[in-house]
Amino acid sequence: MIEPNISAMTEQEQMTYIRSKLSDKWWRMNNLYMIENEQGKLVRFRLRPAQELLFRTMWYLNIILKARQLGFSTAIDIYLLDEALFNNNIKCGIIAQDLTAAGEIYRTKIEVPFDNLPSWLKAQFKVVTRRGGANGGHILFRHGSSIQVATSFRSGTVQRLHVSEHGKICAKYPEKAKEVRTGTLNAIHPGAIAFIESTAEGVGGDFHAMSMKSLELARASGELSQLDWKFHFFAWWQDPKYRADVPASGVVMSKTQAEYFAAVEKAMDCTITDEQRQWYVLKEANQGAEMKQEFPSTPLEAFLTSGRRVFDPIVTMEAEGDCMAPLIVYDMDPVTGRREKARKPEQLDERGQRSLENMLLVWELPDPDEDYAVGADVAEGLEHGDRSSFDVVAKSDGRQVAHWFGHLDPGLFAQLLAHVGKWYGTAEHGPAFIGPERNNHGHAVLLALRDHYPVRRIYAQEYIDRDRDDETPRLGWLTTRQSKPIVVDGLKDLMRAGQSGIRWIGTIHEATTYVYDKSGSMNAQTGCYDDQLMSYMIAQEMRARMPARIVKSETTRKPKHWMAN
Incomplete structure (x- = not known):
């Protein structure tokens, strides 16, 4: 269904239409909030396919391993802001990798969407306290809900949590990662909703360990409890924007790259089109060794190793395609x-x-x-x-x-x-x-x-x-x-x-x-x-x-007694 152009409506028409839709969270997520795009221009936030897939398949606790520039951080923060606005007594928290990131997230993903709500709607959300600056910020509403952006939460519980770029926190600030693990994550109770998302930053550390544990649980097809982390992986080939025009002569790629794409298709049970292959080849020429980490094709590939790998990456990926859940x-x-x-x-x-x-x-x-x-x-x-x-x-x-x-x-x-x-x-x-x-x-x-x-x-x-x-x-x-x-x-x-x-x-x-x-x-x-x-x-x-099994031939076996015939 095509949504009408809200900006072309009169204020009264706009109020009537929006009020008729406010009970639908997913309509709100796709139509209500304004954000700044890469050029700093105000645009209406719309869920991208990968973001929509995340929210369609989300669990209570979600750990998200992703390729770059898929917009998950923005989508999750809009989700948390919406939860704080339209629910009573919900405490929402966003943990950023450092103070600079905390300030930027608060300004662009909390203040901008909130301040650009229709004036009549914004007026309904009475603010008790509001503090913001270069190091993060906090808004407390009269209906008891709040949203805060900081680098950690040392006390209290949160009902909605987003840990942004946790892989970077683990790689650069291991003590802060420990504080998140022992403090914030331990304060999560059954029924809370949390998202930990990041691109990978090498092996080792909490994000790598948590990702692999949740991946193993997912591959074992076990039921999840409300305190289990559900694993989500979003590869570059799942985003429609990662495509390039193919020359008339066909995709320009090496034999190794062709083998790589075949291994990805087997490991992930997917089909990579020529347009996607062409984009990858061109991007890899610029990214070099960082390509696998920034734009991973499989979950295991995302975590780059230091040192030369013993087993060939392509044949290992092909073997990954043969893995299956235990009976x-x-x-x-x-x-x-x-x-x-x-x-x-x-x-x-x-x-x-x-x-x-x-x-x-x-x-x-x-x-x-x-x-x-x-x-x-x-x-x-x-x-x-x-x-x-x-x-x-x-x-x-x-x-x-x-x-x-x-x-x-x-x-x-x-x-x-x-x-x-x-x-x-x-x-x-x-x-x-x-x-x-x-x-x-x-x-x-x-x-x-x-x-x-x-x-x-x-x-x-x-x-x-x-x-x-x-x-x-x-x-x-x-x-x-x-x-x-x-x-x-x-x-x-x-x-x-x-x-x-x-x-x-x-x-x-x-x-x-x-x-x-x-x-x-x-x-x-x-x-x-x-x-x-x-x-x-x-x-x-x-x-x-091991010793070979000795199989007796019919001629060497001990004959049965004649009465057994």
């Missing part, structure tokens, strides 16, 4: 092995987010006609940020069928491994073939595992002892500077062949942040983890090294 999420007791379906994992991380840690993610239930290998990476200690992790992969093609990551002491982790290994075993050949890493706390896991699992189904490294000149088996996989390239190269080969088998987005995420450091060693970038990646690579190595 079942189990809460598995490590002592008894009892499994219960976990609809809503209740474990909270250090940021207060619900986590899938200590849950068994299952894509396929055990198949008696399939053999399975298990790889396990053991955390260095409960007080450390690292987690223990294990993966179950199918012998036939290496596909990921189950995954677990979390924190357990070595003895309980060993029992959990034993229960899962036996579950994915067969009556004829025994439990799955397990290869726990034996570095650090891995020794304790292996000692405990021997009491709960057949030693013949635990990987044993054989080597020649030079002093005694005899063979000495050592249980478990030892990750060293010499052995790590073996498992890494194995996964590289699978990924290049399009056969990584990875189904869990957390495994792919760690592959994207696995880098060469200055000494040439391969490790997770600072602020990131590699436990889920390591357990998966070890599982694939166990798959290659």
Whole structure:
């Protein structure tokens, strides 16, 4: 429906028409507010497609990873202003990255829309106090609602919150980010509506961690509670303005760029038109290395790593397209092995987010006609940020069928491994073939595992002892500077062949942040983890090294008794 031109109406006609529409929030959002455009000219605010999609799909708590210049900050601030104007006793807060930004947001996104309301309508919103300046501002209305722009909120609660460019806050002002996490976010109660939005500013920090946790929850297809953060990602290719005319000869792009677009389409299940490709090629020529961060195509691509990536970005993105939600999420007791379906994992991380840690993610239930290998990476200690992790992969093609990551002491982790290994075993050949890493706390896991699992189904490294000149088996996989390239190269080969088998987005995420450091060693970038990646690579190595299943032919099988025929 085409809206009439309000500015062409008489004042009385305008009043009558607007009053008839004021009960419709989305009409108000699209027709009531004036803002300054890039040239400083007053224009009527209209929701862009990406902004409209956000509000259509929003949850109570929303974390938004975005490309540049999609206008989310303006749209969210207009939303909060509208909430303060048309609701009683609602406290709205906007947190800016610094004092300069706070002043600019207050002036352009609060004062300008409010002061340019029709005079008769503005007069209905009686102001009790109003303070504004270069460092932010505050308006309190007689009906009890308020809106404030500042760099932090140290006390009290807010019912509507917007944290603007949180990635920049985390990168530039880590103490302020901590204050937001421990203060403002902890004051959010069920039923409140909050938005955290930003372009990415590298890996590590609260925004990166919160984004990945909410992405994992989204990919696990779990129900959200009112205190869960819903993940939203808005790529450059979702905005209609990012297009360019295509020459008559076709899109001018390199082979690598063509492969990149194909990988994006697979990872995001989208179609990128020639006009979009042409725009991207031209923009990338100017942006260079910053293109992926400022105009990301996928969520994982947005967070740039420092250092050379171990795994090729394009093949990693293609593998991302094969990820899928687990069939079942189990809460598995490590002592008894009892499994219960976990609809809503209740474990909270250090940021207060619900986590899938200590849950068994299952894509396929055990198949008696399939053999399975298990790889396990053991955390260095409960007080450390690292987690223990294990993966179950199918012998036939290496596909990921189950995954677990979390924190357990070595003895309980060993029992959990034993229960899962036996579950994915067969009556004829025994439990799955397990290869726990034996570095650090891995020794304790292996000692405990021997009491709960057949030693013949635990990987044993054989080597020649030079002093005694005899063979000495050592249980478990030892990750060293010499052995790590073996498992890494194995996964590289699978990924290049399009056969990584990875189904869990957390495994792919760690592959994207696995880098060469200055000494040439391969490790997770600072602020990131590699436990889920390591357990998966070890599982694939166990798959290659596990004993082959012996299948008896019809001629060698023991003949049945004649009475059984």
